[in-house]
Amino acid sequence: NAGVTQTPKFQVLKTGQSMTLQCAQDMNHEYMSWYRQDPGMGLRLIHYSVGAGITDQGEVPNGYNVSRSTTEDFPLRLLSAAPSQTSVYFCASSFGTGDGYTFGSGTRLTVV
């Protein structure tokens, strides 16, 4: 199993550009989430999904869209990048049982 795979690992965007952060898991997990982590801060939930076709907003959803067309993939779209979206983005997945969430290695995004 590859676990949770995030691509790209690094990205630099110009203000106003759009892009999609990819997240894929091969563990057949129903639950998937996106978090952002700013320097020296904790993780903040952006969006989450409890299964294919079902998504919901987290703490900081503005400026981001998600979709869950398959169990394996949960892409995060930045609609119009802003410098405030400079952060490290983590994707996570879970069965929803006592083993908790498995996190990816993160995508470091810089918006200039």
Add this chain to the structure above:
Amino acid sequence: LAKTTQPISMDSYEGQEVNITCSHNNIATNDYITWYQQFPSQGPRFIIQGYKTKVTNEVASLFIPADRKSSTLSLPRVSLSDTAVYYCLVGPQGGKLIFGQGTELSVKP
């Protein structure tokens, strides 16, 4: 979702047992208590989860009193490699999980 309160930072020495307490006064009946560990530049890693009483695995123990309004993560005989941020989360086993500020543990030689 229940809010958690934990110390911002803790110091310890190698070989000591470390106990990190988390308060969650508004925990709901169907909420679980989960702890994660995060090293710099890495995603969080699941440590342990419990609902009530005591849970132990190869890494840590989790103590939960009967009223479930707090919990204590116990790390036996810490080493330098245990230096990390530890997060206490309260919520469902899947779905919407909110991270708090975490406890920065520093283990010294």
